[in-house]
Amino acid sequence: MNKQTKNTQHTQSKPFLHRWLESVWYENGKGRFLLIPLSALFCFISQRRRKQQEATQRAFSIPIIVIGNISVGGTGKTPLVIALTQHLQQQGYKPCIITRGYTGKAEKWPLAVTNETDVNLSGDEAKLMALRTQVPVIASPKRIDAIRYALKHYADQCDCILSDDGLQHYKMHRDMEIAVIDGQRQFGNGQCLPAGPLRERPDRLAQCDLVIVNGASLPAYQHTLQISSHEWRSLDNTQKRPHTALQQVHVYTAIGNPQRFIDHLCDKGITIAHCHFFPDHHHFTQDDFTTLDNTLPIVMTEKDAVKCQQLHLENAWYLPINAQLDNAFKIAFNSHFSNIASRDNSYE
8 A cells, every 4th residue: 555654554354366366457466477368368258248239239218328447446437427417417407327236135126226225235336326316226237127117117307317337238228438547546457357457458448438537637538537525424424524533543445446545544644543445345244343443433435334324333434525527528528418318319
């Protein structure tokens, strides 16, 4: 962890294989060349699968916008989906969100996710988006089913659909593609799975309508996404504190790229006594929260918090974040959206 102090302790709960692959992908760890033949096979199968699935696509009666990425792990898609939902609402539109409901254990899909939905049924990202946007959020591993469900049950509340992830879900027709790049990790070693972190080669981005970089500026891409936060909130949402109120903390997090969260805390001058890292989307239990010093506050991301609000945790805080879109991106997005909203499609 390049920004951490030497005295900070870390607990890694990720499986060994996961940690080894990340070292290969992002730190030039040993073993990449052994995996390259498998990467070539992965790319071949992916391209073949894409052609087969695209041949079955059919357009829907309202615009479908996909916000995705070409790499595994967190890049900032969910904050962008929330920001675009709010932006479209400000323009007078009625967006609906569809998502896979990753790690959700619902017995029946699609699932309409509301403030009252059990996060164990919906998955963390679906619940977070429902809480933050208050628009219809439909979760389903089959995104086409989620779209049909939205059109059937929320027709009067929905005139466009944002798909959280799904760039590689080629069965689903899309009218606009927006790709998000992690400005910190970028493309790792540039290899496709499993030798690298990429689901598709970087030249896939040239086919997207818009590309936005989270947290940094890259010469090849015009638009940037900045994540901002202003205050801590208690896990039960009864208290708020400014950034400066917490000075030394324990970190518990289960997100795709925890380094971004760690860097943010360090930039705010917060001392991290201990980091507890878990796999992305990990479902927290009471047993996960054993700290070295119970007098110090526990901090986590907003995505972590939606999974912990039913636990009995004292002195626990999370950091709500907002995605800030640059004006050039908003102008480009409005132009693309205006074009697709006026198209005469062949509808389902």
